[in-house]
Amino acid sequence: MVYAARNELPGRISAPTLAAPAAEPNDTGRGDTVVAHSATLEIDERVRARRAAGQPVVHLGFGEAGLPVLPSVREVLAGAADRNAYGAVAGSVPAREAAAGYFTRRDLATDPDQVIYAPGSKALLFALLAVLDGDVVLPQPCWVSYAAQAALAGRGVIPVPIPDEAGGIPDPGRMEHALRAARAEGRVPAAVILTLPDNPTGTLAPAELVDEVCALAEREDLLIISDEIYRDLAFQQGDFHGPATVVAERTVITTGLSKATALGGYRVGLARLPAGARGMTLRTELVGVASELWSSLAAPMQEVARHVYGEPDDVVDYVGRCRRLHATVSKAVHRVFISAGTRCLEPAGGFYLYPDFAPLRGRLGGTGVAGGADLAELLLTRHGVGVLPGEAFGDDPRALRVRVATSLLYGETEDQRWQSLNSEDPLSLPWVAEPLDRLRQALAELGKR
Ligand SMILES: Cc1ncc(COP(=O)(O)O)c(C=O)c1O
Structure with a gap:
């Protein structure tokens, strides 16, 4: 039996569904259980592989908080090793x-x-x-x-x-x-x-x-x-x-x-x-x-x-800084998606957005995009933007909705992430501004080639 797993072409973005346990297309027929690779972990691996192959990707696919460990936490953990x-x-x-x-x-x-x-x-x-x-x-x-x-x-x-x-x-x-x-x-x-x-x-x-x-x-x-x-x-x-x-x-x-x-x-x-x-x-x-x-x-x-x-105090201060950074960056990414013509609720917590590309359906006509999985695939393979299709979250597969995680935009190194966390204006930091520009560009070009 396959548990909540959709048929997966190798390397294609796919997802568990909200369906109750059911025999699905990738049922092995052996009566054993196959659980699909979690869609969030899978996109992370695909983005890493593309980057390793020298292809730049704006990684908006993975819900990792993306920030460094607080020093007092490190000390407590080291002290508890015995x-x-x-x-x-x-x-x-x-x-x-x-x-x-x-x-x-x-x-x-x-x-x-x-x-x-x-x-x-x-x-x-x-x-x-x-x-x-x-x-x-x-x-x-x-x-x-x-x-x-x-x-x-x-x-x-x-x-x-x-x-x-x-x-x-x-x-x-x-x-x-x-x-x-x-x-x-x-x-x-x-x-x-x-x-x-x-x-x-x-x-x-x-x-x-x-x-x-x-x-x-x-x-x-x-x-x-x-x-x-x-x-x-x-x-x-x-x-x-x-x-x-x-x-x-x-x-x-x-x-x-x-x-x-x-x-x-x-x-x-x-x-x-x-x-x-x-x-x-x-x-x-x-x-x-x-x-x-x-x-x-x-x-x-x-x-x-x-x-x-x-x-x-240091934990409270750290969580407050994290909250402010997540809010600033996710609201900035929200503005990018709104300017690109998608519909998207304003974020209110965490580090996610859920834009709906339905208003752009006409523009996407020539691309063969029929639903969220196609759209996510197009964004990744043609435009270098990693997101997850809404169907990974049980949404209608025909909807052009994708899940955008904004928390991997804070820098590639520990030092950059600390600077992002401590900055009064994180959007001005080059490692935050640059992927935002690339995203803006990618969305502007969507459906045009
Ligand atoms: C809504 C939600 N619940 C639970 C979890 C899992 O959290 P944990 O790391 O505590 O297992 C996540 C992680 O992505 C999440 O987004």
């Missing part, structure tokens, strides 16, 4: 206390027992899907791995289009219809995943929509999985409104150090479970999965987590 013992599955008490403090400072009073660490929030999202008792509602489009993980865990997906205002959340009206239809078919909806702020759209769902989805989740008795890995990168921190403040008893938050503190390779993720009976049951189930899959987050990384979630 932590070689296995530890508690959920994480050490000091690391869980630090995370509880992080949430409590964000108006979510948290007991350390509500916290579980893992090697990346991705692992916890999978574990949550694995212990669900039914299907999961996903915004369409949404982050690449939710649908693939749901398929791996044997969970059905109920895709619901996002509203016009923002991504990361299903449109509440359409969600209500989709739930009714799913129940009529005998399916059992059990959860909904929200992404606040969102990848792929770079937007932040407004409070009213979050409240509507919370009310619906309450009526339908759904668990809300709130993926808040970009929370500290919401450009206006005051605009953030998460479900845990509305329906605390049914909300699990996942987060980690991969984005706001640019430590993706450290693989530090955590879940904040609800207080009370539902939370304790989930804890038991998640600890069970974790104990069989990863045992615990690596002990030295738990020390890093303890340090970062303690939020000393």
